[in-house]
Amino acid sequence: MKNKIYLERSKPTYKGNLHLHTTWSDGSLPAAEVVEAFKEKGYHFVCISDHDIYARTDEFNTDAFITIPGMERGGLNPIADKDPGYHFGVIDDPSEQPEQQRFEHLQTFPIPIPWEGDHSPQALIDEMRSHGNLVIFNHPEWHLTRFEDMVKYKRFFAIEIYNHATEWSTTSSYGTAYWDHALQNGQRVFGIAADDSHGHDKNWKIAEYGGGWVQVQSEALTHPDIVSNLKQGSFYSSTxxxxxxxxxxxxxxxxxxxxxxxxxxxxxxxxxxxxxxxxxxxxxxxxxxxxxxxxxxxxxxxxxxxxxxxxxxxxxxxxxxxxxx
Ligand SMILES: [Zn+2]
Ligand SMILES: [Zn+2]
CATH class of the missing domain: 2.60.40 (Immunoglobulin-like)
Incomplete structure (x- = not known):
């Protein structure tokens, strides 16, 4: 059996939240204030993942903090206008040569997305990928996704296994059973803990953000390095x-x-x-x-x-x- 190192004590690690909302969709604070809130908590990166609007921001980046371009794409419901259906985390992957143009800052996307049968989630995943993005299967537990439905879908690189906002609001935060189900069915997917925070109110005694994160081992704190290490699974998730x-x-x-x-x-x-x-x-x-x-x-x-x-x-x-x- 080969020896292999997955996480190495001596390597630099960076703390990040890949799921949050701002006033670009249904969050309470503008992106600049949300970014400050995470910087204050010691994070190194976030993905501004608003609903159906892509964020590509360089203006918040410093030597010690970066934003990863992305969004949350949803509004795909088997029964029209009835949530929950499917939400996917979408993260810009600079290592891909996309077939189609990359999404631009504040590019918006139509919702609801018409449900055209069981292939609709896969079509959405593939469309996001064709524009040079990684895809995360977001909060299956909150959506009460059927296990047998989830394993029909491929080409997402990770499942959200902990979603802090749904723990905070509805105690339906843990997607690890979905993760095991996917793994047992031969899918090679990683697990991601994230906040999905909307309010970012510093005065709440029971905090709605800063509850779930990824810790990525990477040579450098750059968008290509962080995403490349996410893709390779050189990270762990934590609460x-x-x-x-x-x-x-x-x-x-x-x-x-x-x-x-x-x-x-x-x-x-x-x-x-x-x-x-x-x-x-x-x-x-x-x-x-x-x-x-x-x-x-x-x-x-x-x-x-x-x-x-x-x-x-x-x-x-x-x-x-x-x-x-
Ligand atoms: Zn969502
Ligand atoms: Zn969300």
Whole structure:
């Protein structure tokens, strides 16, 4: 079995939120103020993902903070005018040579999008991609997407596995069951935690933003570097804990994290170990497991003493066996 490094302690990491709203759609604050709110919380990047209007802003960028061009494309409902249907995160991918022109700043898109049968979500994903974008399957839990429907669709690079605004408002935030369902059906998709924040009110005691984020390992804080590392899965998602290192060495999957209550290896189809110092209650900062060749994928969840979670991306075991004797 090959050795492979997924996250490396010595590499720089950047904290970002890929889902938020401003007054360009139904948010409460203008983009400039939303950007300031995230800078104050120590973020390095955001995607201004307003509904059906593309944001391509350089004016907020500094040496320590960038905005990634994008939007949220939705209004595609199987029953006309009845939410929920499908929403997709759309992120400009500069490494692609798109068949069609890239979207421009404040370019708007018609809603509702006519539902023309089950192929409609795929047609929308493919259209966004043809303009040089990555696509995220947003908040399936909030949309109560049927599992069997979701796995019909391809070519999105990630699923939103934690959406803070829907936790804050309706406790329907966790899309990890959808993620496992997609992975078990052979899709190679990553998991993304994000805010989907609309209000950004600093005075709320229970904050509506800053609740879910991605931490990307990247050589540099630039739009091409961050997106390239997102595409490669060189990141983890979190609502609190940190993952410092994740690697395979001599058939062992090893993780290092900030002090946690439990570390759970979610392996399929053979369940991995669930590690916790239950008796002593001592915090854990590392764990490992033996990889079995029959395993399809393994992902790790680190849960802190407040119940907050850091999710690694999946380790695909076939990648470790390729070319093996
Ligand atoms: Zn949405
Ligand atoms: Zn949204």
């Amino acid at each position: 609190g804990p940190e993952i410092y290192d994740l690697r395979v060495e001599e058939g062992q999957l090893m993780i290092e994290c900030s002090p946690c209550k439990f570390i759970m290896f979610k392996a399929f189809p053979l369940r991995g170990p669930f590690v916790g110092n239950h008796e002593s209650g001592e915090p854990m900062t590392a764990a490992s497991m033996s990889i079995e060749e029959e395993m399809q994928y393994i992902r790790v969840e680190c849960i802190d003493f407040d119940g907050r979670v850091a999710w690694s991306n999946p380790v695909f075991v076939a990648d470790l066996l390729e070319g093996d004797e």
